[in-house]
Amino acid sequence: MDDAAAQVAIDAAWRRVEDTWDDDQAHRVFVATCLRHNQLPEAGRRYKAVRDGDPSRRAEAERRIEGLIALALSTMRDQRTEPSRSPHRALLITTIALCAVLLGILVWTFTKAMLSR
Numbered sequence: 001m002d003d004a005a006a007q008v009a010i011d012a013a014w015r016r017v018e019d020t021w022d023d024d025q026a027h028r029v030f031v032a033t034c035l036r037h038n039q040l041p042e043a044g045r046r047y048k049a050v051r052d053g054d055p056s057r058r059a060e061a062e063r064r065i066e067g068l069i070a071l072a073l074s075t076m077r078d079q080r081t082e083p084s085r086s087p088h089r090a091l092l093i094t095t096i097a098l099c100a101v102l103l104g105i106l107v108w109t110f111t112k113a114m115l116s117r
Contacts (some may be wrong), residue, residue: 006037045070
C-alpha cells in the first residue's frame with residue numbers, strides 16, 4: 001500500500017476515534033492501522049494533540065500515549081537482532097597474529113645482535 005492510501009486509512013480510523021472517543025475498539029483499530037503502516041509516531045502526535053488541547057479527554061489520551069510507548073518498545077524488542085560476534089573474533093585473531101610476527105622479528109633481531117658481538 002502506498003503512502004497516500006496509508007494516510008487515508010489512518011485518517012479514517014482517527015475520524016472514528018474522534019467520533020466515538022469512548023469506544024475502545026475504535027482506538028484499537030486506529031493503533032493497529034498505524035502499526036500496520038509503520039506510523040506509530042503519527043498515532044502519538046494525534047493523541048498528544050488531544051491531550052494538550054482537550055482537558056476533558058486528557059486522561060484517556062495520556063493512557064493511550066502510554067500504551068503506544070509500551071507497544072513501540074515491545075515492537076523494538078521483537079525486531080532486535082543480536083550483534084554479530086564474528087568481526088570481533090576476526091580482529092582478535094588478526095591482532096594476535098600481528099603480535100606474534102612482531103615478537104618473532106624482535107627475537108630474531110635481538111638474537112642476531114647478540115651473536116654478532
